[in-house]
Amino acid sequence: MNKKVECTVFLDLYELYLEDEVEDETKQWMMKHEETCRYCQNSGKDHEGNPALHEDREKIWGIRVLTMSLYSIFLLLTIWMSIWYLW
Incomplete structure (x- = not known):
């Protein structure tokens, strides 16, 4: 996978990752990707405090x-x- 596809997959699965609803293998990949990718580190922080996601x-x-x-x-x-x- 190229970097753009990896980041897209990471962001799509991020909510499930936060709720610990991904498989162990996926969780390990996401942890590794989050450590190495600056874009996904910043995007993940943006999603955590987003009230719109909580309302949804x-x-x-x-x-x-x-x-x-x-x-x-x-x-x-x-x-x-x-x-x-x-009857």
Whole structure:
């Protein structure tokens, strides 16, 4: 990979790296890349305190909760209707 591609991959995975949701091999590569690349060191620091990213995470979490709640209601309603129909 060339340097530009490496930096793009690093920045794409940076949030997962912060949350420790990458594999060990990827984590080691990212640590090594962060130490050697000045651009990614500065970009990583910019992302850490970015309130827009924090707001996006909260919105996504809210959407996930809403989706799972609706799915659960639908599932319970389906079970109830199946039992009611069989009686």
